[in-house]
Amino acid sequence: MKLTFGSVEENVVTREEFPLAQAQEVLKDEVIAVLGYGVQGPGQALNLKDNGFNVIVGQRKDSKTWDKAVADGWVPGETLFELEEACEKGTILQFLLSDAGQIALWPTVKKHLSPGKALYFSHGFGVTYKEKTGIIPPADVDVILVAPKGSGTSLRRMFVEGRGLNSSFAIYQDATGRARERVIALGIGVGSGYLFETDFYKEVTSDLTGERGTLMGAIQGIFAAQYEVLRANGHSPSEAFNETVEELTQSLMPLVAENGMDWMYANCSTTAQRGALDWWKPFRDATKPVFESLYESVKTGQEAQKSIDSNSKSDYRAKLEEELKELRESEMWQAGATVRQLRPENNG
Numbered sequence: 001m002k003l004t005f006g007s008v009e010e011n012v013v014t015r016e017e018f019p020l021a022q023a024q025e026v027l028k029d030e031v032i033a034v035l036g037y038g039v040q041g042p043g044q045a046l047n048l049k050d051n052g053f054n055v056i057v058g059q060r061k062d063s064k065t066w067d068k069a070v071a072d073g074w075v076p077g078e079t080l081f082e083l084e085e086a087c088e089k090g091t092i093l094q095f096l097l098s099d100a101g102q103i104a105l106w107p108t109v110k111k112h113l114s115p116g117k118a119l120y121f122s123h124g125f126g127v128t129y130k131e132k133t134g135i136i137p138p139a140d141v142d143v144i145l146v147a148p149k150g151s152g153t154s155l156r157r158m159f160v161e162g163r164g165l166n167s168s169f170a171i172y173q174d175a176t177g178r179a180r181e182r183v184i185a186l187g188i189g190v191g192s193g194y195l196f197e198t199d200f201y202k203e204v205t206s207d208l209t210g211e212r213g214t215l216m217g218a219i220q221g222i223f224a225a226q227y228e229v230l231r232a233n234g235h236s237p238s239e240a241f242n243e244t245v246e247e248l249t250q251s252l253m254p255l256v257a258e259n260g261m262d263w264m265y266a267n268c269s270t271t272a273q274r275g276a277l278d279w280w281k282p283f284r285d286a287t288k289p290v291f292e293s294l295y296e297s298v299k300t301g302q303e304a305q306k307s308i309d310s311n312s313k314s315d316y317r318a319k320l321e322e323e324l325k326e327l328r329e330s331e332m333w334q335a336g337a338t339v340r341q342l343r344p345e346n347n348g
């Protein structure tokens, strides 16, 4: 259906328009092979299975994630296979290895992309940056995308709660004439709430910007800046943390989620409203140049290159873990750990 966002009309597919039964009908003869069992793999594979689709998982044997797949109920030799075997068996290959990992597996995947199969991504990365990744799909397969707009963990949680996480969807190549029904059916199958139409380039550039920006990078940066200023002015760690993070996530963001920032503002004191109305523009103006250089870095492919280079190294996990440890051990997030223990659900 067409929906108007602000004053712009966009194409959105709903579960009412395209019910699960229709998705099951569209995909009844398909074997969906979910390749990779990291974060998106489990969420999408389990939701598809619970929605009644024919799904198998492909994962490297002798890995922690193979064991996780077994623990989640996938049966070796029946529904869980080595990556290449899954590529061979699947008619729809859901390429859910890490974006850098996809480069290494591509020759194997390509070998098994016989005419009429579908190659499915959850990120526009691989084909948009094809000069860097070498991922150039053959012309006789469908190339489609469903990108859940959130973590695989939330995709599964929201499915189990009977809700659904919104996803973007796109078609890069329609070889069979069925790419559209296939991609929408898969979008419904993996547990999407609403499906927003986009293209591969727009998906990858917005996604890379968002996660580096307000979803993760910018928000951590702004938390750290405010926390440091409060601490430098003699505020205790708990006071600095509560006033920077805890109140935001526990009290104010849920209100923003329900009804928007304007409504949250209106439910705070007029003192807060006056100040926050005065200060949001200076913050916008101070950070906008950073967002502009971030977008430029995404657009030129620099962000993709950095991610490929570092995540292709054999010790990339250990390196990431080292930096995550630094974040975890920072005073702000140590304070956070103690503050979280005080929540009723965590203190027995």
Ligand SMILES: NC(=O)c1ccc[n+]([C@@H]2O[C@H](COP(=O)([O-])OP(=O)(O)OC[C@H]3O[C@@H](n4cnc5c(N)ncnc54)[C@H](O)[C@@H]3O)[C@@H](O)[C@H]2O)c1
Binding pocket: 036, 037, 038, 039, 040, 041, 059, 060, 063, 065, 095, 096, 097, 098, 099, 100, 101, 102, 104, 105, 122, 123, 125, 147, 148, 149, 150, 151, 152, 153
């Ligand atoms: N993490 C998310 O919640 C999320 C959200 C939206 C989209 N995506 C996209 O979904 C895709 C999968 O992301 P993810 O975060 O689930 O991946 P991930 O980093 O968790 O890795 C997934 C799997 O890839 C395997 N892998 C990595 N390198 C490999 C290699 N060289 N050979 C074989 N296996 C290898 C790992 O063992 C793991 O099981 C990516 O395109 C990502 O951008 C992820």
Ligand SMILES: CC(C)(O)[C@@H](O)C(=O)O
Binding pocket: 149, 150, 151, 152, 207, 211, 215
């Ligand atoms: C969950 C995110 C941040 O939206 C996703 O884009 C990812 O790459 O993990």
Ligand SMILES: [Mg+2]
Binding pocket: 123, 207, 208, 211
């Ligand atoms: Mg992303």
Ligand SMILES: [Mg+2]
Binding pocket: 148, 149, 150, 207, 210, 211
């Ligand atoms: Mg994202």
